[in-house]
Amino acid sequence: MYQFLSSLSQTWRTIILSVLGILVAFGVSLITYINPMGAVLLILAALFVVFMIFLFKEPYIGLYALTAYCFLFGILSREVGGIAYGIGIEALLLLIWVIVIIQHKRYDWTRLNNPLTKLMLMWFIISVVEIINPEGASVIGWLQEIRSTALFPMLIIPLVFLLIDSEKKLNWVLILLIALSLLATLNGMKQQHIGVSSGEQKFLDEVGAVTHLLWGRLRVFSFYGDSGQFGVSQASFVMIAIVLAIAPFKSWKRVLALIAAGLSFYGMLISGTRGAFFALAVGALCVFFLTKNLKVIILGVVVAVLFFGFLKFTTIGNGNYGLYRLRSALNFKEASLNVRFNNQKVLSERLQNKPFGGGLGVIGTWGKLYNKDKFLSTIEPDSYWVKVWAMYGVVGLTIWFSMMMYILGKCSGIIWKIRNVGLRYKCIAMLSATAGIFLCSYGNEVINSMPSAIVAALSFALIFQSVNFDERESLPSNNNSEPSKDTEGSNDNDLKIIYS
Template sequence: MGLIAPVIIIVASIGIAFFISIFLNPRVAVISYFIYCFVISGLLRNIDGVPFGPVMEILLLLTWITMLVNKSNFKLSSWKNDYVYITIIWFVINLLEIVNPAGASFLGWLNEIRFTSLNWVLLAPIVFVMLNKKNDLDFFLKLIIAMSVLAGLYGVKQLYFGVSGPEQKWLDDGADFTHIVFGKLRVFSFYTDAGQFGASQAQMSLVCLVLAMGPFKIWKRVLLFFAAALLFYGMLISGTRGALFALVSAAFFAILLSKNFKVLIIGSIIAVGFLGYLKYTTLGNGIYQINRLRSALDPQDPSLNARLMNQAKLKSVLASMPFGGGVGVSGMNGAIYNPDKLLSTIPPDSYWVKVWTMYGVVGLVIWFSMNTYILGKCCGIVWNIRDDKLRVKLIALTAGSAGLFICSYGNEVMNGFPSSMILYISWGFVFYAPRYDTPLIKTKEANS
């Protein structure tokens, strides 16, 4: 068998060691899932013929199986809370969409539900049952920052040293239409596309910046400032205009939740000044990334007008479809599995619009209400946290998730990886956070 034999032996040995490790410690499986969410798109793009997609669900199922096997180590009843109940309700709604009268393809539904609901309903309880210690929150923050910085560095490599052979083939096969603009590469790193990369980098840049202003050691704050700057640059080189709204809206939430009047005033002035610079000046127009970002504030932008025209078409089609065209009828799965449906031919250009297309106005109202309830409760929890270090971490996660949600009006961000994973886990940590908080009696003693 030549070289194949030792390769098979090595891979099998690693696989056996991995399975043993996850049964000894189920956290290994879910941490592997976190990392995998960052790299899956890069693996799919660079390695042909390997079914990397289902590995996500396999890792989550392994997490649940090993958690149940080791149930004596976990308090399984901890999953009972309103956040997890919401995910279950949404999952049930997605199951009911099988019988949507619009008659969308079953295969389209099966592929789409993995992203719209299945991963969320499997992931949400894990924070409460397994990742329910303070150091789990710290580890999660370190992991997503480290992986985001790695993605940013790889994006810089793509910009200055070129893309790999398989990445070039991906561009040549049609992705260049959206990723080569005026001869300039919109950097996508090892994410699904430049839109996902730019929005995620914007979110994580804000997370690092908030943490850098927290009551932590100087060397940590310096590293976080450098990480924030790199990730902001990653946002710029992605050429993703919607990422600007992720950054600005996340900054607004962070400033508001800080409960610091001075920070609120200064932060608002900086944010308004930055938007004014982009909107009312031409400084920096020679720099492609700035010019591209500036076009996001142009009401005459052709891309914006095309989106509005598509929304007008959808409004006409969906007027008689209060429950939408069915899960999987829009976007990539719509084009693949429902090419005979009119809705599949109209680009949603937005996750909010995609939800409207698939679930109709009824589903959109339910989905929007669920998300705003979760965000609102997260803000209320953060507002009442007494531990200063914990509050800063929760502000970073809550503001970042708010930015992703708002940015998803312009791009399908919160439904893609790694953003969806970061979003769902962040919400779980914030909901669980009051149990980490400093007891009120200690706070009173400290002030006396």
């Protein structure tokens, strides 16, 4: 077709393309007249074709699209409905993997030979073996649970090693994550000050009101599955933004990061999620340990102590419901906390003779749907750590917890050795966020739910991958270096100059 058009004169090409355009317009109009949804489907099909063209040319675009989808598919679930939109994650992953395999010669597959991908594969194999757990949990429940517990990280993490092969692409991942999180913040602010949409109201009417309307006050949940996920996610992006704000980048970038931190902190408050406080606490500890900058450490410790004292020893701001809820995180006699401890005692008794747990999907949402005959399904886990314990037993929990501790420790070691100061701060930002997500998973199911699940997977993989970006140390800048200059390739001497 292209050769045929090329052989024609300019006049004939114009005539033929104009006629084709008129025919397409007429066809779309006819389809719209017959069935308005037909036009929508036609547009979506055209967009899909364009997406596929870009995807075959640059498969890493698929990873960006997957990230966006993991943040936003909740909109489709609530506002459109009709199907389980979570299956779109598998569809995108399958599509990306097929293209990567077809174009396998483009990629350095030796990068998959690292501890992170091996651990994810090991955990996936353990999860598969759980299908023969003697407690006899439902196979359908197992199939639903293994997706978020083991399948997604095993498929996402290798893609990062193959497709995100430069610091520039890492930068775009960070920009995309922050933009998506801020979009969720804005929607949360809309819920708080303007009201919820029809789909969101339906969610509250059917299941959400019990946990999201307390004393007539809305616990904001934005696009996400619940307010706990929203609050912890917002707290993790507070840490990302703050770390980038203190990094030696251009002034306008640092100002934008501070604005993002402020908006995310407000989103965290209106979520009413008490556990989000601990995301800030553990994130701050990561920053203090890894920045290698005395002024940052001293300033951070002072701010952290003042913030803790403000929450623990004063009642200032209790008129603000979000701040009141955050302050209650430091009340260890709080009623709901005692309920969780009592549930854990009951689980301890039931799991005493079950070293491998009750099987995947036996507790939580899938337990209620597919394992109603099992006692474990009647207990609320209220924690991903507890959920792992109930499903995999003490053996599986020990393996999972040790694996997570190793990954966090290994990431810290990698960051500690990074010479490129700008890259180091980006990795510190990701690790501080992910460490907070991991700790908060003790209080809520966070690290196994979107979008925190993909944030954690991307962060771990990008930190491991960062050793491939930190190939050389740039020359130190002169003594007239300004804080506004980008020093993403500078060394430690540059950082001392900047903060002196």
